[in-house]
Amino acid sequence: MPSPVDAPILTADAMRAAEAACAASGTSLATLMERAGAAVADFAWRMAAGNPVLVLCGPGNNGGDGYVAARWLARRGVHVRVAALAEPASELARAARRAWGGPVEVLGDDLAPAPLVIDALFGVGLSRPLRKDLAARLRGLAKRRVLAVDVPSGVEADGVQPWAPALSADVTVALGALKPAHVLLPAAATCGKVVLAPIGIEAQSSLRTLPRYECDSPGAAAHKFSRGMALVRAGPMRGAAGLAASAVLRAGAGYAILSGASGAPLSAIIAEDGDHFAERLADERLGAVVIGPGYPASDALDRDVAAALKSGRALVLDAAAIVSALPRLGGAPAILTPHAGEFARAFPGLEGSKIDRARAAASKSGAVVIYKGADTIVAAPDGRIAAAWPGCPWLATAGTGDVLAGACAAMLARGDEAFDAAVAAVSWHISRARAIGPGLVADDLVRA
């Protein structure tokens, strides 16, 4: 399901601060709620396509947005009903309910459904999981199209708690900014298509969704070395290193060396035995080194990692090379690419959402961390974060991580700083996978 590109993501606290700043600069919370409700009504009107709509309103301001949306829908001639879970608990929500002015049904067991349900029960203010009886009642509406206001109700907006909503949404209208729940599993999978309604909030955030992948063509005066040279160090599983070296070239570097392998999947890759590793590391033209793909923990790995660190080159460290390098990284320019298992081994004991943990890992290691998975997070030590949801599920196949490591090296060798390189590599990887689609195997990512 698509998600807005390069959009700000705010936690519940940051959202409340942005809302307060907005109020302080003269835009009242009532105005924000009016805009939110109008934006929801606009999306709902298109989704309903002339059919009746049922708005479920909770006690807080999420419910307030629901009452406003109901008023706007009625004004546009939609047959709209409203059902409330409880009396409004905030002054804003009370005012929104008064302005609605129409009947309000009780959200009970005998509530008649409608083709489109607007879920305005809870937003960023949810403080505990949904009660079982309410969840069961809502599940009775699950066969209907659902538009969630801000987040599907029952989801914890910051993505720390794995609470499940009773109703998965077809469309979620994120208000003011995206929330971590829109980009982190398990919540993200229940949001459907996420659309952003800006509503006039200044949402500045160093936490953003992934930008669109832009493929720059080489300058007219480019030569193979100016496009970047990267070195992949092979371990015992040569195929993995071969995929990484192929990705170096396919992702846009001009020169790839595969050290420690007698052959490579592409003839354009310089494959040579391991004896030249130190010599290659000393080459001034070398822009990046990859170690880890197909290279389990061993003394040989530790030696190679130590040599690569000593060379001062920008590094891409994958799999067992991450744990091997961590104690000795000391601020060296590096991208670490752990999947969940490797992350847990490299960074035990971290708490919070996947975003919080990726941020802590980057800050602790001083390296850029690509915490892989269906909801990949890229984190820089300075706090910049990019969230890659939704990726491409066809990437869930062996060897695609090796390709990603090679793509990171390509972007580094081309001259990007580590965070930009990691973000570009992740978006290259996903856009390539989407273009291939069903049946993808890792080799396809590095074919012409």
Ligand SMILES: NC(=O)C1=CN([C@@H]2O[C@H](COP(=O)(O)OP(=O)(O)OC[C@H]3O[C@@H](n4cnc5c(N)ncnc54)[C@H](O)[C@@H]3O)[C@@H](O)[C@H]2O)[C@@H](O)CC1
């Ligand atoms: N942040 C913003 O800039 C804006 C926010 N707005 C809306 O306001 C929402 C946040 O509103 P609130 O802070 O009032 O919070 P919510 O409306 O999300 O929910 C809070 C209310 O639900 C109750 N509650 C929490 N968890 C519960 C549970 N498990 N079972 C039963 N009751 C529970 C609380 O006691 C409180 O009454 C946003 O999600 C958004 O929809 C909009 O009105 C416009 C602007």
Ligand SMILES: Nc1ncnc2c1ncn2[C@@H]1O[C@H](COP(=O)(O)OP(=O)(O)O)[C@@H](O)[C@H]1O
């Ligand atoms: N369900 C999924 N949706 C999107 N991307 C996924 C999914 N599962 C895995 N990926 C991506 O596929 C790659 C797998 O990497 P990894 O687990 O290291 O595999 P390998 O070691 O076999 O190369 C990562 O980039 C990861 O983010």
Ligand SMILES: [K+]
């Ligand atoms: K909601």
